[in-house]
Amino acid sequence: MGQHFSGTMRSFLLILALSTCYLTAAPPDMQARVEQLEKNYAKIIDLETKVGRLEAKIEKQDSLLAILEKGHHPLKDNVDINQPRRQIVILRTCHEIHVANPSHLSGMYWIDPDGQGIGDPPIHVHCDMEAPEATGDNWKWVPVKGTTSILHDSESEMDIGNCTEPGCYSRQIKYYASDRQIEALKQLSQNCTQNIKYDCRRSPLSYNETAYAWWIDKYGKTGNFSKSHCDNLDDEKPFRKLSFRNERVPLTRIHFSNPFKRSGQYEVRRLRCHGKAKTEAMPRSCEDLWLMGHTLNGIYSVRGAKQIETVFCQFDTRPNEQGFQKRIGYQDIKTRPIYFYVQKDNKFSERNVPLPFELTIVNIGGAMDLPSGVFTAPVNGTYFFSFAGLAQFPVVPDPVLREIGANLYKNGERIAISQVNKGHLVYPDNLSPITVQSTVSLQTGDEVWIQISIGISGGFLYGERQLMNQGSHTHFNGWLLEEEI
Template sequence: MANLYPIFIGFFILVSAWTSGSTADDRLSLAQLQEQLQQLKTNYEILEEKFLRLELTQLATGDRQTNQAQTKNAIFRTCSEAHSVDPSLASGMYWIDPDGEGVGDDPIYVSCDMATGKTSVLHDSESPIDYDCNYAPFETNGVTYSWWDDRNGNPQYFWAGSNSSVHTCQCGIDGNCVDSIVKCNCDATVPLLLSDSGVITEKTLLPITKLNFGRTQLSSSSGAHTLGRFECSGGTTVTGMPTSCQDLWRSGHRLSGLYFVMEGKLVKNVYCDFAKLPSEAGFQSLIGYAEVKPKPTYFGIPTSCANLKGTGHTSSGLYSVMGSTMVETVFCDFTKNTGDPGANTNLTLRMI
């Protein structure tokens, strides 16, 4: 804006030089000059206002971009995880990264229901299916006309629940189909407009990759389907002590560090690098371990290195034990067996 001021100064200089060197007939009247000057001032004020608006818009845009970048940096693996960290989050569209931030596949844009913690993957396909039919059965007389393909491309013939070995819809599970001898309303051979619905909950088969419908060759036959969103909720539950970094990763741990895991009869101290995938080298590093087994329990002060070893001590060093009449300091070498020479060395350091 400051650059506009020299324009006015230059304008007055030019006007003065022109009026002094022009004839009276060619000179502009004072009124005309004032009118032009006023127009320049008006144009200047308009430009100034536009500049301020543009500057404010740029500042606001920069703030939004910063907020979006900060939000995207805090990428969670599921909507449930995001809700547990910040219960004030509103339902809507969010970026999540199911295999962990910064590793594996890119983040995906999903719909989060923060009231339930459910994650909905748009246009994919727990997957709800609705089918409106008019004499267009899924199967009849043992012949299958409709099925869906699972994540591996294999055909599946159940339309609700998780039992893949039974051809059924939700009405078959609830026992309220229009014809009691069939498990889906559309399988009833009646000339009526019927409908079936169901939610596929067998997660090892999801998502649904293809729908296949047939037997609508009659002039009165019709069928219309709706495939709902692919929804995920909850998290992996690890019962008992985790056995690996992968168990911790599946149950939602995100902070790399030292953890205790149980492998067989050994409690292992491991370092879990959650910046990597479980399949990558260095995801889990062994730090140390201790054997877990029934051991005698001693009350009071131990009387020997054997007592200490029996209660779980494994680090060689100086220990206080109860001698025959007083507390004595001994060096216990736990790298040796109890009966080996030097396993229990009395340093004759006595404490009264």
């Protein structure tokens, strides 16, 4: 009905304009007559545009009327009739409707992308449950069921007229959904696209480095059309499909021009979103929780960079809005405890080799190997190590400088050092404490050990034990401070 009315109206207005031209007194020259025809034609185009808007509104009203004639409330048409009447659930996307009930047919449905009962009211959209949708960078056509299409007031084919200045034809596109609902739908979807079908025979988008057509995105930023066969004036291909994706959709305004006064019709397609946005198996943020379907404000545990973090999620706002997520803190949740404490039971003087140990006080996690003296990190994380020993220097006949060092190594690289020395005086019993400690970031499989270096006139680690229960003078311990998960 709408198309028939539009065709009839177009013919009527054209005849009316031509009649007006011929009934009017003849202009003084041919140029004046052409200008008069152009003015009348511009009036026709303006009226045709208004007719297009009315047709879009009539289509929407017809959809609502058809639903009402079936005896259903519009907000209940995509609700399972077997549910109790009070449990009306409006899902967020056509994809969710299809997953909930794959038997649903294509048609008009109510959805609420920003969450039922919060934010903006539900929106009436077209759900494509059967036809294919373009996916992937290569635009291969594969079946994608549950595609959401948002209607707008510029869906009918329109003529850009004969204006010749760059971008002189302009039209704003108004969608039957709020900006908030559209943005929420994009965030919930795997991909969103919008196409323009353009009849561009000898009606270029750009010519001689001059842009004659462009578009405005939802941020108010201008974008130029990419080069295409439309810019080749010898190419007689009638149509060009111009495609837009993701962040810059929906289009809010378009500009065209007809510098050579040839064919110039266009049709702005609906905004189409399909699939479900990918989320981690274990949520990392309030946004992941929202994408999974959580809508209740509250405190949640999410996976942080290194720990399980606690966040407060304000789901009546959107992920891109202030206050959506507030970080509270984190919880230490380790896969297993890791710590050790070992001792030596005899003196040791061998240099430049890992220091072995004989006595195990505790070795939880089994990461410390006593015979080799090497600790192997079982998990990624931050560890703390501490070594203490008693250095003994031999008595020598002449007064000389004597030194001994204890070094902490990671994968063969020295990362910490401690050193003690004795002066020139000679004592019968030369004992000095030596310690080294460090906090180290380790990856799984990294190795850490203590290594002795002997300086001038040497020295060794004291190893005598006066009583068994008094412990050793040389001991090494370490533990996992914080695991990275």
